[in-house]
Amino acid sequence: MVKIIKNISCFLILSGNIVFAQTFFASTSHTQISIDDQFQLSFTFSGDNVNGLKNFTPPDLSDFMILSGPNQSTSMEFVNGASSASLTYTYYLRAKAIGKYNIGSASIEYSGKTYKSEPISVEILKGAPVTKKGEEPSVDSQIAENLYVKAFADKHKVYQGEQVTVTYKLYTRLNIASQMSISKLPQYHGFWAEELETSRNILFSTEVVNGKQFRVGVLKKVALFPSQTGELSVTPFELEVPVQVQKKKKSNNFFDDFFNDPFGRGETVNYDAKSNTLKIDVMPLPNQRKPESFNGVVGNFTLNASLDKNKTKTNEAVSLKINIKGSGNIKLIDVPEVKLPPGVEKYEPKVSEQIDRAGKISGKKTIEYLIVPRTPGEKQIPGVTFSFFNPDQRSYVTLRSKPYTINVEQGERVAEPDISGLNKEDVKLLSEDIRYIKTSGDDISKKSELLIFRPGFWAAVGVPLFALIGFVAFKKRDEKLNADVQLLRYHKAQKVAKNRLKIAQSLMVKKQDKEFYTELSAALFGYLEDKLHIPKSEFTVERAMSELQAKNVNQDIVERVEKVSQKCEFVRFAPGSNGMEAMNDMYNQLSDLIIDIEKSIVVKKHA
Numbered sequence: 001m002v003k004i005i006k007n008i009s010c011f012l013i014l015s016g017n018i019v020f021a022q023t024f025f026a027s028t029s030h031t032q033i034s035i036d037d038q039f040q041l042s043f044t045f046s047g048d049n050v051n052g053l054k055n056f057t058p059p060d061l062s063d064f065m066i067l068s069g070p071n072q073s074t075s076m077e078f079v080n081g082a083s084s085a086s087l088t089y090t091y092y093l094r095a096k097a098i099g100k101y102n103i104g105s106a107s108i109e110y111s112g113k114t115y116k117s118e119p120i121s122v123e124i125l126k127g128a129p130v131t132k133k134g135e136e137p138s139v140d141s142q143i144a145e146n147l148y149v150k151a152f153a154d155k156h157k158v159y160q161g162e163q164v165t166v167t168y169k170l171y172t173r174l175n176i177a178s179q180m181s182i183s184k185l186p187q188y189h190g191f192w193a194e195e196l197e198t199s200r201n202i203l204f205s206t207e208v209v210n211g212k213q214f215r216v217g218v219l220k221k222v223a224l225f226p227s228q229t230g231e232l233s234v235t236p237f238e239l240e241v242p243v244q245v246q247k248k249k250k251s252n253n254f255f256d257d258f259f260n261d262p263f264g265r266g267e268t269v270n271y272d273a274k275s276n277t278l279k280i281d282v283m284p285l286p287n288q289r290k291p292e293s294f295n296g297v298v299g300n301f302t303l304n305a306s307l308d309k310n311k312t313k314t315n316e317a318v319s320l321k322i323n324i325k326g327s328g329n330i331k332l333i334d335v336p337e338v339k340l341p342p343g344v345e346k347y348e349p350k351v352s353e354q355i356d357r358a359g360k361i362s363g364k365k366t367i368e369y370l371i372v373p374r375t376p377g378e379k380q381i382p383g384v385t386f387s388f389f390n391p392d393q394r395s396y397v398t399l400r401s402k403p404y405t406i407n408v409e410q411g412e413r414v415a416e417p418d419i420s421g422l423n424k425e426d427v428k429l430l431s432e433d434i435r436y437i438k439t440s441g442d443d444i445s446k447k448s449e450l451l452i453f454r455p456g457f458w459a460a461v462g463v464p465l466f467a468l469i470g471f472v473a474f475k476k477r478d479e480k481l482n483a484d485v486q487l488l489r490y491h492k493a494q495k496v497a498k499n500r501l502k503i504a505q506s507l508m509v510k511k512q513d514k515e516f517y518t519e520l521s522a523a524l525f526g527y528l529e530d531k532l533h534i535p536k537s538e539f540t541v542e543r544a545m546s547e548l549q550a551k552n553v554n555q556d557i558v559e560r561v562e563k564v565s566q567k568c569e570f571v572r573f574a575p576g577s578n579g580m581e582a583m584n585d586m587y588n589q590l591s592d593l594i595i596d597i598e599k600s601i602v603v604k605k606h607a
Contacts, residue, residue, distance in 0.1 A: 022047035024108055024115035028211040032123045035098055038067055041091040043106045043117055044213065046206060050074065050087040052110055059104035059119075064093040095124040120211050143243055146173040146212075149219065149275040151186075151237060157281045160229050161298030161329065162391040163361055164280055165196070168220040168237045170273070173212065175244040177268040183238035185566070186275075189540060190228040190282075192329060196221035197357045200514075223361045225298070225329045226282040227538055234278040241271045285389055291398045293336075294387040299328015305384045305401035313411040314376055320346075320369040322384055322401070327362040330355050335367050336384045343375035344406075373408040380405055500526060501591060508583045516583055520590055521568045527594055528561070531601065541565045553600045560593050 022045075029040035041061075045053060058070065069091030095101070100123045105116045147170075154165045168186075202217040219237070226232055245267060285298070301324055308319040324333055330353055340346055347370040355363035373379055383401040390397050500523035507516040529539050532547040541562060548558050567586065 022110065022115070023206055024106075024117050025206070025208045025213065026103065026106060026117040026120045026211075027208055027213045028120060028122055031121070031211045032125055033095065035095055035124050035126065038092050038094045039122070041069075041093055041103065042088050042213075043070075043108075044086055044088045045108055045110070045115065046086040047110070048085070050085045053087055053108055055107075055109045056089055057107045058089070058091075059106050061091065061093065061103070063097075063101050064095055066091060067094055068092040095122075098124050098126055100124075118208070120208075122211070143174065143245075143269065143271045147171065147241060147243060147271065147273060149237060149239060149273045151234065151275040151278050153234075153278050153280065156279065157283065158226065159283050159298060159389065159391045160226050160285055161296060161332075161389065162225070163299070163328070164191075164224045164226070165360070166222050166224060166234060166278065167218060168275055170202070170217050170219050170239075171207075171209065171214045173214055177242040177244040180242070181240045183240050183272060184236075186222075186237045187235040187540075187542075188222070188224055189235075189542070190232040191224040191226050191234075192332070192539075194223040194225070194329070194331075194355075194357060194361055195518075196223055196359065196361075223357070224280075225332075226280065229282045229284045232280045232282055234280065236277055237275040239273045241273050243269050243271050245269055286394075289396055291387040291396055293385045293398060294389070294396060295334045297328060297333050297388040298391060299326055299388060300390050300392065301326030301328065301386070301388055301397075301399070303384070303386045303399035303401060307381075307404050307406070310405065311407045311409075312373065313409045314373055315411050316372070318371045318373070318406060320371055320381070320404075322367040322369075323364060324367075324386060325364040327360050328388070329361060330363045330365050333365050336386050338369055338384060339382050340371065341379050341381070343373060343377070344379055344381075345372045345374060346370065347372075371406075373406060376408045376410040378405060378407055501587070501594075504587060508580070508587060511580065513583060517568050517586070520586060521565065524561075524565060524568070524590055524594070527597075531597070548597070551601060553597065557593070557596050557600060560589075561597075564590055564593055 024043070024045045027042050027044065033039045043056070043058070056070070070089040071091075073088045073090065074085065089106075100121060103120050103122065105119055107114055107116045109115075150169050150171060152167045152169065154167075155162075158164055166186075198218055198221050202219065204215045204217040207214050207216045219239075224234070304323045304325070306321055308321070312318050320338065322336060322338075324336075335349055335351060338346060350368045350370075352366045352368075353363065354366075355361065371381075381404040383403045385398065385400050387396060387398040389395070500519055504516055504519040504523060507519055525539060525541075525544075528534065528544040528547075532544060532551075534543060534547065545558050545561055548561065549555075564586075568590075
């Protein structure tokens with residue numbers, strides 16, 4: 001008796017689109033089957049249209065008894081106005097003998113092209129495990145076979161500072177009842193992490209894993225740059241997934257209830273999906289032939305430096321622009337040192353970054369120096385040197401720009417006043433502005449009070465003295481700050497955070513939610529890095545919380561740091577669920593948090 005199998009595809013109900021390509025693949029209901037049991041073998045073609053399919057040719061099935069088939073079933077779906085379809089040829093088989101069997105490729109023609117499925121293997125066992133009377137397989141164990149999260153790393157052995165790309169994928173054969181929620185984000189201890197760009201809508205494709213057809217979508221991608229050596233771990237990514245399952249009826253096979261009765265009464269089960277833990281082996285950078293100009297940058301870069309002009313006058317500015325371009329952690333590139341000859345001054349450089357996070361981290365860092373020659377003559381500016389480690393070549397590379405020559409001419413001097421061209425009337429007016437020397441002292445009287453007792457005397461002496469002392473103290477403080485980079489970062493931490501918060505506020509007004517939350521995270525993390533003297537390459541939220549506790553900062557503030565940072569990361573993962581009110585609330589929370597940290601650290605310092 002021929003069974004008509006209803007083939008209903010399972011979708012994730014997320015605010016996303018599903019991408020269908022023309023595929024032809026084989027799948028089985030089980031890969032290990034008892035010789036006494038039957039199993040299902042299916043060949044499915046998926047695409048935009050299945051009307052033009054013809055000449056289906058099955059593989060050799062002589063090792064099996066064909067109980068039924070091939071049975072045809074068609075599925076049509078409409079998602080966001082786009083249609084897709086699939087046609088499935090199904091066989092019900094039973095093995096003739098125990099052993100491992102390789103089922104060959106089937107073929108089918110569509111639009112003049114022949115598609116072939118991949119071979120598939122099954123193992124026939126002597127007998128299937130017997131379930132104890134009254135004992136049923138757990139719901140979680142059944143869901144786990146058909147829905148899981150898996151983490152992939154493109155490399156498992158890298159150099160310190162070399163990029164590792166980690167991708168988190170969701171595999172499912174089940175219906176998801178509503179939107180998923182994050183239970184716990186992965187932790188990247190020992191890594192500098194950069195989020196990679198992924199589509200806001202999860203795009204699904206089809207993959208066959210161990211003979212089973214899955215819908216697969218990318219949840220998250222991140223670029224990791226190890227800052228430590230040895231074996232480092234990336235903790236799991238945990239999701240809570242509301243799965244729609246069918247209530248059990250007479251059948252004792254939970255798996256059958258998932259797929260054979262899609263129109264029955266269903267229920268929702270919250271399933272905790274947890275990805276695997278990744279292990280990354282990080283090798284130290286070689287010490288041999290390490291250049292003096294190397295400062296820890298790993299990747300592949302090019303260097304270009306240029307002057308906007310080679311001829312100028314004294315006190316006129318010249319722009320020296322340095323461009324470092326390539327793949328690697330652009331943010332960790334330090335500003336190259338520029339040595340200038342005597343008589344030439346430079347100002348603090350203007351630094352800008354353009355980073356591409358579409359795949360492998362790449363981009364450009366631009367450093368622009370403003371140079372002002374104070375004396376005339378020919379000025380020689382040495383070339384700029386930049387070094388990095390190339391992991392592909394396993395060697396250090398040093399780049400040097402060409403030296404530059406600036407011809408400096410004397411600028412215009414301030415001219416003396418000239419009265420030779422004045423007329424008589426102008427000369428007469430000059431007399432009104434001249435106070436002549438008195439020739440008699442009749443109106444002059446001698447004062448009996450000594451000058452030392454006058455308040456004006458002490459004011460004239462004291463004000464310059466205190467001004468001198470204040471200037472010397474300020475100069476020493478400024479020199480101390482410039483000599484101590486960490487101290488300078490400490491004092492500028494709040495100012496930098498305020499600037500980032502201004503940027504975030506402008507993004508909030510423009511309703512650019514993803515960029516807004518990214519800038520908020522950068523403001524908080526950058527403030528903590530500067531205030532707590534934590535290098536960027538070693539920064540983690542846990543490290544920052546530990547440093548705050550060491551400074552005896554109130555535990556409530558420490559916990560708020562963790563909550564705010566996690567919330568920023570959560571909404572960056574699913575920004576579409578947040579509106580203007582949520583952004584404004586998050587902005588106020590983070591602003592208040594930075595103010596409270598600043599007050600607490602200052603109070604503890606003075607206490």
